[in-house]
Amino acid sequence: xxxxxxxxxxxxxxxxxxxxxxxxxxxxxxxxxxxxxxxxxxxxxxxxxxxxxxxxxxxxxxxxxxxxxxxxxxxxxxxxxxxxxxxxxxxxxxxxxxxxxxxxxxxxxxxxxxxxxxxxxxxxxxxxxxxxxxxxxxxxxxxxxxxxxxxxxxxxxxxxxxxxxxxxxxxxxxxxxxxxxxxxxxxxxxxxxxxxxxxxxxxxxxxxxxxxxxxxxxxxxxxxxxxxxxxxxxxxxxxxxxxxxxxxxxxxxxxxxxxxxxxxxxxxxxxxxxxxxxxxxxxxxxxxxxxxxxxxxxxxxxxxxxx
Numbered sequence: 001x002x003x004x005x006x007x008x009x010x011x012x013x014x015x016x017x018x019x020x021x022x023x024x025x026x027x028x029x030x031x032x033x034x035x036x037x038x039x040x041x042x043x044x045x046x047x048x049x050x051x052x053x054x055x056x057x058x059x060x061x062x063x064x065x066x067x068x069x070x071x072x073x074x075x076x077x078x079x080x081x082x083x084x085x086x087x088x089x090x091x092x093x094x095x096x097x098x099x100x101x102x103x104x105x106x107x108x109x110x111x112x113x114x115x116x117x118x119x120x121x122x123x124x125x126x127x128x129x130x131x132x133x134x135x136x137x138x139x140x141x142x143x144x145x146x147x148x149x150x151x152x153x154x155x156x157x158x159x160x161x162x163x164x165x166x167x168x169x170x171x172x173x174x175x176x177x178x179x180x181x182x183x184x185x186x187x188x189x190x191x192x193x194x195x196x197x198x199x200x201x202x203x204x205x206x207x208x209x210x211x212x213x214x215x216x217x218x219x220x221x222x223x224x225x226x227x228x229x230x231x232x233x234x235x236x237x238x239x240x241x242x243x244x245x246x247x248x249x250x251x252x253x254x255x256x257x258x259x260x261x262x263x264x265x266x267x268x269x270x271x272x273x274x275x276x277x278x279x280x281x282x283x284x285x286x287x288x289x290x291x292x293x294x295x296x297x298x299x300x301x302x303x304x305x306x307x
Contacts, residue, residue: 003267004274006040007033008076008191011053011060014225014282019053025284026060027067034068039274041068042076042106050222051213051280058091065099074104076164076191076276077146081112085120089127092141106144106164109152118155121145125159146191150179157183165270168193168278171250173270181271190266191276193251200255205229207253210280212236215243225282 009029011022030041043060046052054060057075064073078088088105096103107124109117125143132140145156148169153176156163163180165173167190180188195210197203208231216223219239226234236244252262263275 002273003264004039005263006038006042006071006189006274006276008042008044008276008278009054010044010046010051010278010280012225012280012282013051013053015223015227017224017282022053023060026054027063029284030064030068030073034071038071040072040074040104040276042074042104042276044076045079045108045111047111048222050224051217058095061103062095065095065102070102072102072104072142073099074141074144075106077106077108077144079109079111080107080120080124081109081114081117085124086127089124089131093128093131093138096141097138100138103141104144105141106146108146114151121155121159121161125161147176150176153177153180153188154183156180160184160186162186162188164189164191164276166191167266168250177270177272187271187273189274189276190270190272191278192263192266194259194263194277194279195251195253195281196256196259196279198255200253200258203253203255203259205232206279206281207248207251208232209282210251211244211247212240213280214247215240218243218247225280228282 007029009026011026013019013022026043033041041064043057043064044052044054045057047055057078061073061075080088092103092105107121128140128143132138142162144162144164145152146164146166147153147156148166153163153165157180163184163186165176165188167173173190177188195203195207197206205228209226209228212231212234213223213225252259254262267273267275
């Protein structure tokens with residue numbers, strides 16, 4: 001089975017880093033995976049977060065389009081309840097006019113009243129169609145809806161929008177993907193949180209640090225990512241261990257061969273042809289520097305794959 005790889009980057013901020021370093025690392029990572037032949041690269045929208053620096057994904061997307069050559073660039077995603085759909089449509093249509101065939105507009109329903117989201121999605125979709133039919137000769141951006149439940153999946157299917165399921169938020173993808181494919185002929189994608197290193201040992205360290213951060217977040221903390229190895233030194237509370245054990249089910253950890261097998265299995269189990277990988281690490285060089293063993297596709301179980 002051939003599985004295309006893409007990236008979702010959230011511009012993570014570690015205790016010993018600042019936001020400027022985080023967004024510059026996002027640009028460096030995009031350049032690296034563009035050279036490796038990844039299919040697309042998405043950036044996220046977060047606000048009032050000590051962990052993520054990407055508060056304005058359209059700004060990052062515009063920068064990445066100017067700093068890459070071939071892969072699609074987009075958002076994963078714009079929090080549509082916070083924005084005027086017509087303005088979002090015009091902004092991304094302009095990006096697509098400047099970079100034809102390379103722009104993805106991914107949206108999510110967090111950040112505002114859920115009840116108004118379907119109407120906003122419909123307005124966004126119709127405005128994009130009007131712009132394509134009007135003064136532009138281009139095709140405009142590709143519209144994606146990101147979610148981790150059946151409500152978003154059903155909406156995406158009903159409105160004819162591409163859909164990406166957030167496995168890293170909820171690994172039980174089956175019902176949502178079934179709801180989408182029952183309403184659409186399009187193939188969904190899967191966003192998976194991955195930790196990989198050449199021998200797997202460092203991947204385990206990074207995964208443990210992530211699980212410590214996630215457990216703290218679940219318990220109400222708003223903090224940057226831990227420094228590398230902090231989890232090994234940390235006196236874990238019982239509550240933290242419970243949350244970490246639960247969250248461990250939503251990540252993939254190991255050496256390149258192990259991760260390749262697992263991603264291939266996930267893709268086959270869920271009927272997807274593309275996996276969007278996401279890694280939260282305190283330092284870009286730790287988890288993301290390309291090596292000769294990294295690949296943009298995993299064709300057979302055991303073949304190397306990474307972010």
